Amino acid sequence: MPVADLEFPRSSMFERLAKPKPMLILFAIMWVPLTLYVMFGLDDVVLLPAIPATIALYFICLWAFRESTVALVGLSLVFFWLIMAVSAPYLPLLDPNKPIAPFATPWTEKKETFFVLGSDFKGRDLLSRMIWGCQRVLIWGVSATAVAYVVGTVFGLIAGYLSGWWDEVISFISNVFLSFPVMVLFIVVLNYLGPSGFNIVIAVTFASAPAIMRIVRGLTLDIKTRDYVFAAQTRGEHPLYIMLVELLPNVRGPLIVDACLRLGYTTVAITTLTFLGLGLQPPDPDWGLMIRESARVAMLWKFSYMLLVPALSVSSLILGFNLLADGLREISLRD
Amino acid sequence: MTKFLLKRILQMILIMLTASFILFVIFDTPEFKKRLAVQELGGFAVSALTDASYESWLEKKGLNVPFYERYSNWIGAVVKGDFGFSQEKNREVGPLLWDKLKKTGILAFWVFALMIPLSLVLGVLAGMKEGSLQDRSVSFISVFFTSIPEIATAILLTVFLALGLGLVPAKSAMISGFDWKALVLPVLTLVIYDFGYVARMTRASMAEVMTSQYIRTAILKGLPYRRVIMKHALRNALIAPFTIIVLQLNWLLSGVVVVEVFFEYDGFGKLLLEAALFPDIEVVQACTLVAVLVAVLSQIISDIGYTFLNPRIRFS
């Protein structure tokens, strides 16, 4: 196209993220306490620094992605749930696990308690269960995706760069896993390991890492024909150095968009597995669990709010991830 | 071409062998054997068993035979068409599976029959004019619908169409015989979740073709716009969506689990989940094997289709 005639200095998506380092620090301040709190049951206090960090990160991201409306909408949806997750203990909410008054419809008072979104069949407040319910999905979803990425990227780099025998073996194994329909793989793995958050991480890794490995392998095969990789080879650099210093920084760009999409899939998977009884376990609130528990009870128009609340919550989070991915793709294509 | 086919079939057999082997390894652990015993004899009876009598139970079931021997026996049986016996359903696995597959097949047929024309038409319309209003609206609709997971779609459809308006039954168990109405919700759920993805892929493929240099050549040759689209663009733009649609078969086997369980539709997905939770090992093995077979076959079909549709590969 003629536009290519005019060459502009282009900045990468990374440089668009205004200042990547402060963002990473803020992310750590947000993420580490939340993980400790959800995975290891630490005290509420650990979440205190995470609240301002999350809000600050939100505003920085808004600024960085200001060009794409789609990305901004996605960002806002995701951060809504992130802020809910870190501030849940400090919000004026009812105890999510305490039965108060069953079958209270939304916006009514029952047993001297006002239920904004109603209560479930056990009498637990749906609003507070909805807000608390995002914590586990977010933590396990992000952790599982992250682990899958590490595994997929390592094998992808090895298969793509070293080729030959390494590639044959890694590609064959990943083909085996890719031949299982995802849900079948989940069912088999979780049935074997037993349902729990940590096992979800393992199951997601088995299901996602082969696909990520394929993407990284493809990118590596492309990048390794570039002259700067030849230059490193003719300098006699160790393959490990080439993989980590020359290749890795250049594959991460295209992976960011994919990561956002995959976060969405993982969230779907966790919710679905929990609904099927293979994921997170009661009593702590979780959207999938909320659906599972009320699926039989709520089959009446009158009580359908019990299903609608978690269904809409999980949809909004996934929509957030997908819109963010779309916006990022749009921005990166402009680069 | 035959060489290519042979190679793929060989690969498929190797993958299925590996997959079934992994399954066998998983179900051969002592914990699983114990769970089997609990299923058959009851938890109390198992905990009361002495080691010796547990051993004799294993022997009776043929579970004490070394792993490789059981594996090769099983492979031999499967090749003969014997998939074993379902503990839970008390039935031969072969006919049971065939029954459920037929039901899921009906579901899949309608899903594809609706999804393919819908997604292709939307995708082509969007990709024809990148950045136009029609492109933006189709893109938004596809992102929006792919973002609602099946479980949420199922809930929303049930609440509004079944519970609210009462148009269709909320559950599709079909206890009193086959009912077309009961098929509506499961099919709609799967279509709504899936069409967006295919439409987006079609759009991307079409948009890429429209910016290609040979489309520029066709326009600057002075061809009418209709001819450019129908003769030059579509043929190239539909190659990628075709392979993606075939690969959706693999995805459908995942989606079908949730939908069948939620709507209590008595098909393959529900059978698999129930068997896994029971655990009804021979059923799980057979189901997985079938799932892998379908997945690998769909990959082969998509590969062959791609080769056939793309003259660049066909004649090289």
Add this chain to the structure above:
Amino acid sequence: MDEVTPVLECRDLCISYKTRAGEIPAVIDFNLKLMPNESHGIVGESGCGKSTVALAIMQYLGANGYVKSGQILFNGHDMTAMSQEELRKLRGSQIAMVYQEPMASLNPAMKISDQLAEVPMFHDGTNEADAKMKALQMLEKVKLPDPSRIMNSYPHQISGGQQQRVVIAMALLSNPKLLLLDEPTTALDVTVEAGIVELIRDVAIEFNTSLIFISHNLGLILETCDRLTVMYSGQAVEIGDIGDVFDTMRHPYTRGLFNSIPLPGADKKSKPLLPIRGQLPLPHERPTGCYFGPRCDFFEEGRCDQELVELEEMAEGKNHFARCLKSREIDWAAEQATVIGRDAVLPGEVVLDIKDLQKHYRVERGGLFLFGAEASTVKANEGISFHAREAETVAIVGESGCGKSTFAKVLMGLEDATSGNIQFGDIELGSLTVQDRKADTISKLQMVFQNPFDTLNPSHTIGHQISRVIRKFGVEKEPAKVEARVMELLDIVKLPRDFAKRRPRQLSGGQKQRVGIARAFAGNPSMVIADEPVSALDVSVQAAVTELLMDIQRDHRTTLLFISHDLSVVRYLADHIVVMYLGQIMEQGRTDEIFSPPYHPYTEALLSAVPVADTSIEKRKIVLQGELPSSLNPPKGCPFSTRCQYKIDGLCDMEVPPVRTVSMDVDRLRGHQILCHLSEETLNNMLPVFRSKGSSDKEEGQLEPAE
């Protein structure tokens, strides 16, 4: 006298693109008058707007581009005011276009017959059978061998040169009044290019078509056009008849352009290239006043940087225009005194000695991954022998697929040789891959790469990438000293020191290539391999990078192995030339020996194919028939026998030719060698390819460097 209506006239044409950053003017105040049967060349570097002009004439500027003001008159009708339907009727019938990349321009999923037949079917209402008949005849006219086979092929089944002929046939099918050619030969090899250029000239006459020929190559324009527009940064800076512009140029940029290309008269010792300093301004950073101002030697502050410069007619009635305020003041005849010739460098000891090097690849075709596969051998390099001395420049010349890149890979140790010796200093490298070489050996042999966009890792800063080499080769260890060495290297390649903190994205192509050179020289190598280091750069930048490379080489007494397809560059800088074809050396010798008879028939054709931008030189036309054979299935006997015009049937296509030593160097180490069956007499009787105009055949044709 009746005024003849021009076929095409652009009046004060301004074209802009809408981008997020605002409106970007791509073409400013463009005027062009094209008379029937005239061919007009548009020449300029990348980003000068020449392709935009072509697309504007087709009224196909994409979603963002638009004609801001001015008119495009085709046969007197304004195209900017036409409806889509009117345009459709013009496109492909009255105005046709030939594109840069023939492969991408043809629909991969349609047979060539269908793609051709569409034109008469939709423009003349011909039925399909007649249209195909017409298409077949046209394929014959563009001299395609076996047209009926090509009709039934898909585009990827024929070669690049054939594809371009198909595109030309498609353009000619309904007798267009105007043919637009946008860099039609850039993607092709030189010998194929020569055939296409000849075809274009022939069809222009045969079909009475006016041509607009867009190119970055002045030599090609000279061979095809009557008039010429030179463009710079969106403006036409000089317009005139070919002869006027080539011989009496009146714009400093045009002169700069001619000074940057190695013409047969140029010589690295006596008459070095004169690069244009600085670089092309980005469209949104154009200076006020004359766009060329900041790079111009005649720039006058307060005058040239005031307002937009208008085109001015140079002499009454000569139709020669230039966009320069000072064109009447500059003494164009004066010799450019700034040139300082270099002293000749005496080559030293032999550094690299290659003996009978072979590199074969096994290619497996359609094999099942467990069963045995049908394997064949590709002889990428066969019987390569030559040597290079200290401080000498040896050039390896050849077209795509000749094995020059494979050779570089073997030398660098990325692949091992199948057989033969590579003696580098006192080390044998042939069987030593880079993992097995000592750091010391590796640092002595470094490489400059072809593609400036690929040569640097986009994720790391310039400083990081250079210092890595310094530390890796142990040149310096302490951070402060490493830092100092990086700065020193940046000085050597004439880049500002603060570039160390920049990332490759912030650099232009030429600057990246300079960093690539700095990186290659960071480890104090004794030999540098340069693989087409300037072929991806713009002409004015090419000269600067070439000169820089040679200066550093001279100062460090480095041996330079220069790999190129461009004989004019090679002639300019090489001491010894090796000509390769399909993996074998066809001819080698001193530069002057290669450029004068006796020639190897392939060298002769190669020389004749190179477009020369000099009106005073006459070329003997030798256009090769056929295409480059596949290296998977090379000809028996002499690799060149399938295209050679001197082929002796039964000998050349059966037996491998002998190496004839035409003459020996003084030290008897090497000489002028030709791999050919032809008798010495035939070889000696060959006429020179280049002649000064006016000199008769009997004169000694070899052009002496103008001194």
